[in-house]
Structure formats: structure tokens, C-alpha cells
Amino acid sequence: MKQMEVTILGQSYLLACPEGGEELLRQAVSRVDQEMSAIRDAGKVKARERMAVLAALNLAYLLAEQRQAPTAAAHAPVPAQPSPEEEALLDRLISRLDATLGDDGQLL
Numbered sequence: 001m002k003q004m005e006v007t008i009l010g011q012s013y014l015l016a017c018p019e020g021g022e023e024l025l026r027q028a029v030s031r032v033d034q035e036m037s038a039i040r041d042a043g044k045v046k047a048r049e050r051m052a053v054l055a056a057l058n059l060a061y062l063l064a065e066q067r068q069a070p071t072a073a074a075h076a077p078v079p080a081q082p083s084p085e086e087e088a089l090l091d092r093l094i095s096r097l098d099a100t101l102g103d104d105g106q107l108l
Contacts, residue, residue: 004026007033008032015029032059035059036051054090
């Protein structure tokens with residue numbers, strides 16, 4: 001297994017990557033970085049851990065959505081910015097995370 005150094009939100013990570021999977025990993029890293037950057041730029045979340053959780057939830061939701069409607073989703077571009085409905089969902093998730101996590105990002 002090969003190792004690749006990648007950067008997400010300006011922080012470097014050393015990740016394991018199967019041979020031949022470098023481009024797919026680069027695309028995944030780029031998508032995660034875009035999601036986390038959008039959440040950071042919205043200014044509603046400061047903790048990196050919370051940004052990562054929200055980005056993971058957003059990407060998992062988009063993946064689940066694509067699996068429900070594979071023919072339509074396969075041809076539809078994935079938006080870089082959340083829709084108003086997704087923004088409302090993100091706001092609710094942020095509120096729930098804030099209620100669950102302390103100021104230091106640790107579980108209460």
C-alpha cells in the first residue's frame with residue numbers, strides 16, 4: 001500500500017492509498033476540503049472536528065441521495081455550495097453538535 005501526503009484546510013495528512021488509487025484519493029480529498037472550507041467560510045463553526053463531522057454528514061447524505069435515485073443522481077452535478085434546504089439541515093446539525101460538544105470540542 002502506497003502512502004500519500006494530502007492537505008485539508010491547510011493541514012497535512014499522510015494517508016494510505018492502494019496502488020492505482022491515487023487519483024481517486026486526490027478527488028476525495030479535494031471534495032472533503034471543499035466541504036470543510038464551505039462550512040468554515042460560512043463562519044458558523046470554528047472547531048475543526050465539528051467541521052469534519054458536518055462535512056462527513058453532508059457527503060454521506062449526498063451519497064445516500066445518489067443511491068436512492070442512481071439514474072438521476074449519476075448525471076446531476078454535486079453542488080459545491082449547499083442548497084437552502086441543506087443549509088437549514090446544516091444549521092440544525094450545528095445546533096445539535098453545539099448542544100452535545102463542549103467549547104473545547106469534547107463530548108460533555
